[in-house]
Amino acid sequence: MSQYTNYIGKPTNRVDGPAKVTGAAKYAAEFNVPNLAYGVVVSSPIAKGRIVKVYSKPVLKIAGVLAVFSHENVPNLAWFDRNYKDDVAPGGSPFRPLHEDKIMFNQQPIALVVAETFEVARYAASILEIEYEEEDHETDIELKRAEGFMPGRGKSGWMPPPPPRGKPDKEWKKAAHRIEHEYIHGTQHHNPMELFATTTEYHPDGTITAYDKTQGVYNCQQYISKIFGLSKSEARVVTQYMGGGFGSGLRPQYSLFMSVMAALELKRSVRVSLTRQQMFSFGHRPYTLQYMKLGTNPDGTLAALQHHALHETSRFEEYTENVVNWSGMLYQCDNVKLGYQLAEIDVFTPQDMRAPGAATGSIALEIAMDEMAFEAGLDPVDFRIRNYAETDQNMSKPFSSKRLRDCYHQGASKFGWDRRNPRPRSMREGNMLVGWGMAGGVWDASQKKAAAKASLSGDGKLLVTSATGDIGTGTYTIMTQIAAEYLGLPIEAVTFKLGDTDMPEAPVEGGSWTAASVGTAVKNVCEELGKKLLKQAQKMKGSPLKKATFDEVEFVNGQIRLRLDPNQAVVIRDVLQASGKDKLEAETSATPNLLKQSTHSMHSHNAVFVEVKVDEDLGTIHVTRVVNAVAAGRILNTKTARSQVLGSVVWGISMALMEETVMDHKFGRYMNHNLSEYHIPVNADIHDIQVVFVEEEDEIVNPLGVKGIGEVGLLGVAAAVSNAVFHATGKRVRSLPIYLDKLL
């Protein structure tokens, strides 16, 4: 990469912004294809049992009703589990909608009513009578503590906890200061603003285009291809825009299955939209119980660390996430024991939700670290720096880069941490107790294989495509920046398109790997195209670049020029004109350089500082100030990256203070299944948030040096809020969310 950067690292405005705010951006349920029918999903009112009978006849008599689909009449589909497994499915046997009479979780989709209009479909679905045979269900994970088991088969990316090191039990007992506590948080549902929906367009030749809400169009394409026996050319999946994902769109949702099934059966285009209530019927962040034991030596170094987690999974899949592993690598400690177990209950399989595992693990670890610092009489920042991990002890590898220490220092400085009185209840403002707390975290910097295509036309416009996604994070913008940078074109001349299986393949948009994976593919394809351009330029009469190699030229300001003699240049548009071609194209992929990467541990880190103000009498908590310092390699766009961290902080505040899906175990049903009672912050709950980027030079993670920013910002936020509440009130709350009554 050349030294100057015209676009990378700049706060470029969202290139998709105008389309979004003017309504030109179309979402899955907005494709009004001709002759569209509407499907409404009927959900199970019971948690476990059997469907005895679906009384479709009266419903089918309603004018406008086209079909009622249930297990009784669903067409013959693929038989084997593997046909229903998507790229990111956990181990086990995937749920198959409408497959059998068995009910395995409350709100299970059990029928689809299709009609000429949405209104008729909704009415018909509301009166569809279904007879059930109920069985006893178990939905309370707290009663399953003794039934935890170590998962046999995790999903891709899951790492079993490393084996114990040192003498964690013995050293804990001997430690100068010790703590031992349980930490709990409830279930959370992603609830992106856009509801899950699929509009399947049925083409006259029997092929389909599914306009879907998904974080992975290829994942969905292979899913429906395998289930419905379609070739890839017969099933196109498109997601150009997405109103939030947070992981809920990593796996194909049942609106896709329902819509495609109905379209193929009725040979007609069908749209299926879920309701907000049904957004609580699938994957979620699992209810998790964590147990921490920490001990310190007299000098404030960690003597022993033990972290055990147990969370729910369904009866049919083993959902796994990395909850405890981080505790073995965030701090230097030679005596470590990490444990991880699942327990089965009658719910749907949990699903990755922003920073899966790490968001959870950092709650227990970082509240425990605060408790430990307090016990040992140390400042929480100082305590962490004393235990700074210079290497990844889980993997016995050096970090490719790690500037967490600078996050602590810069974050603390911006926050004014040195003015903190360490004593709880020591800071107040009238009838409010003021508390300052901090925490931090670590997240993977990973790269997956991805491909991209670039096409430069005679008018100098560049189109780059890759079937990745933009879930609101800024993918469109950063890819446009990268392409403009590497081909030296004005950014207005570059268009990046995504989310279509007609484009080169990209991995699901998740794991904070999109910038690294697709970004590198875009860089590579632009360089490929650059090489073709150079070749054409060299054919030009009197070309000043005749003898230049690719490394000797640079692409700047719409020109190809010699690095050492920038006056020797040709205009890119002239090259294309001279070539006689109407466009130049390149397509290539980028794969991680495993040789380089495997010798290092690659991670992003953060440190969060939080101020809370607590009404002493009433227990109301307001997070008045947050500073989040993030070290995530190179920042491609300081504006969209900042927005991502702002969103993370808001979510962290939400996790800490209000967010929880509450199950009534009598019914095995989530009861606050709407956005009125499933609380997330409103604007009035959010105050000052400052984001600090501690940039890292990292040539190992990937050629762009980016680590991804989608998840790391969430880590530690909830713990920091809890720690600040302790500092304010002297009350340690280990069960989130911290409702006001927990402080009464």
Add this chain to the structure above:
Amino acid sequence: MNPFTYSHATAVDDAVRDKASHHDAAYIGGGTNLLDLMKENVERPTHLVGLNRLPLATIKNNPEGGLRLGALATNADTAWHPEVEKRYPLLSQAILAGASPQLRNMATNGGNLMQRTRCYYFYDTTTPCNKREPGSGCSAIGGYNRIHAILGTSQSCIATHPSDMCIALAALEAVVRVSGPNGDRTIDFTDFHRLPGNAPHIDNTLRPGELITGLDLPAKGFEKNYSYLKLRDRTSYAFALVSVAAALDLEGNTIKEARLALGGVAHKPWRDTDVEDALKGQPATADTFRKAATQMLQGARGFGSNDFKVELAKRAIVRALKQATEMKQGPSDVFLNSNP
């Protein structure tokens, strides 16, 4: 959602007649609650009588020195009306503590009185609920009842009345004006909503077909010393866990008259005139407020998830009375009464 027919009335008599001539008909004003309930299949009217063309949107002084609020004036127009802000700031504050600006722009004053409980089980047609389906049982008792009642409950129902506006109206002793098939009448605000008893499906004392046409506020508005304090799980767009409407008439530091109403704790705005009487002649001190709070919560009981409300309500009463006495915002009050 059921199929339904719709008509709009241009005169009160027509509206009343139209509703009477249909089976399972409902009046609709702003529709901010009714449409939700219809989408959830909780309410299934076959006919809607649209009210928005009735001439009931005005707010004007009445001959007795009070103020008449039209039933169709929106919550927003009411809260920001100069006469309401000046003479009944408690009502303004309560309205603005409720819902969101968008909802307040749609919601009408009459509709605010008619809104139904936000009990999770009432809204979820897969679970038993005596209010939705009489005789089916109460799922909230023994279930998840964080937002439920602690006062005036029955074995049939522990749902709460969700309005903020109504808590202030109860404290201000408003009068509800109604028209019905048998003519016009007025209902004292305290008598408008009812306790669940063994008929929790009946929210209020309106007779079949009656329509709210307006609200009369008495001349006395307690504009000097008042507070509406709402405690909730987030700062806006959340129903009250506990809310307090407090209004004081002070002479020096002595309470001449007090009004106190609680929201989020019962099936109706909760008032206790014994407590208000006991406050008369007392000094406006923390000690007095604590005694009032204790007396107000006598007989309160929790049902598990909402046990905390008993203590929270006491503390909220003390704070609201303090705010009403001092009429200045402390650092925490800035958050509590921000009413975004």
